[in-house]
Amino acid sequence: MTGAGGATGTTRPIRAGDDIPVDVSRVPAREAAQHELSDPKYHEHDPNLLQRGIDRFWEWVGDLLDGAAGSAPGGPLGLVVIALCLTGLGAALWWRLGTPRRTVFQGRSVLGDGTRSAEEHRAAAEEHAAAHRWSQAVQERMRALVRSLEDRTVLDPRPGRTADEAATDAGRLLPGHAGPLRAAARVFDDVTYGGRTADEAAYARLRALDQDLVEAAPLLSPGPARGTAR
Incomplete structure (x- = not known):
């Protein structure tokens, strides 16, 4: 069969089920793919926003550690050694300084509900000191004072008088001992309520202060001035 222009060939009708190659340019094809992938059915099992944030955080941590391992002497092994040294230093500081506390010591009586005399408190303090129980010795000596x-x-x-209140009140009448009294109150509060540990030097200072106060004469409050009429 001869067609137009002298070309000879056989023509075949196109059926509805036949695949027809479609030439689509790159930009429309990408837009069509993005539109198709935006369908919610493709994202039913995607991680939520929080999970994606956590994943990104751990990726950042991994990159940070990889960078540190590359710059640390000895590579990853050197990084492990440095981390162990820092952990040991932190533990040593924690053990030496104790747990940080921000407690305000108010409304706690230095004498509690006890009825011991000053001499009984002193005897208890000396007994604790002889056994090197310095914290208990400091407490009893402050109560004796x-x-x-x-x-x-x-x-x-x-x-209900606190150690700080006792030091403040006594310091007004014994101004020469006001500083040591305040220091003694701080040591008592730190040991009793702050989780600190006293040492022999702290007890020795408190013991000397107690002995000095036994002989210290308090100031007398001045009376009203008197004048003589002439």
Whole structure:
């Protein structure tokens, strides 16, 4: 069969089920693919926003560690050694300094509910000191000091008085010992409520202060000025 222009060939009708090659340019094809992939059915099992954030965080940590391992002396092994050294240093500081505390020591009586005399507190303090129980020795010596000041009427007996209040009140009448009294109150609070540990030097200072206060004469409050009429 001869067609137009002298070309000879056989023509075949195109059926509906036949595959027809379609020449689509690159940009429309990419847009069509993006539109198809935006269908929610393709994202039913995707991680949620939180999970994606966590995954990105761990990727960042991994990259950071890889970079540190590359720059650390000895590579990954050197990084492990450095990490162990830092961990040991942190543990040593924690053990030496104790747990950080921000407790405000208020409303806690230095004498508690006890009725011991000053001499009984001193005897208990010396017993603890002989056994090197310095924290307990500091506590008992501070209680002896406050009880002694009450017995001498330097301080008026007042239930619930804290160590800091006792030091402040006594310091007004014994100004020469105001500084050591405040220091003694801080040591007592740190040991009793702050989880600190006293040592022999702390007890020795408190013991010397207690002995000095036994002979210290308090200032008398000045009375009203008197004038003579002429």
